[in-house]
Amino acid sequence: HTTAIGxxxxxxxxxxxxxxxVAATGLPGRTPNTLTTPQALYAQLAAVRSLGYAIDDEENEPTIRCIGAAVLGPSGRPVGGVSVTTVTFLVSREEIESYAPALRAAAEALAPLL
Structure with missing residues (x-):
């Protein structure tokens, strides 16, 4: 729940x-930006499904920003993911979001191989 791939x-x-x-592990905070309530997590997961990618904006570690997408197996179930990780002082949120089309394409290209 704290990483883009996750x-x-x-x-x-x-x-x-x-x-x-969520019931088994809870939603422990790792930074002040971590989603720590089920409602916030579920809302973000709905956005991830709609967008096709997730962002970790200093939710797992300070100064780390990541964009990730699930790689889906033949059944549509996730079997892994691809991501790009950077540091906040080099790549803005807007810039990392611009990587989304290439990231989604990479995830889709991997799916038939699994």
């Missing part, structure tokens, strides 16, 4: 499975 994968799991994971 949110990308969670967004493509059945809601009940995500709920079970």
């Amino acid at each position: 949110k990308g994968v969670l967004a493509h799991l059945p809601a009940g499975e995500v709920g079970d994971l």
Whole structure:
């Protein structure tokens, strides 16, 4: 729940499975930006499904910004992910979001290989 790949994968799991994971592990905060309530996480996962990618904007580590997308297997279930990680002082949020089309294309290109 604190990384772009993690949110990308969670967004493509059945809601009940995500709920079970949240109940079992909680949503511990790693930075002040970490999503720590189920409502915030579920809202973000809905956005991830709509956009096709997730952002970690200093949610896992200070000064680290990441964009990630799930790689889906033949059944549509996530089997992994691809991401680009950078530091906040080199790449803005707007710039990393501009990587989304290439990132989604890379994730889609990997899917048939799995």
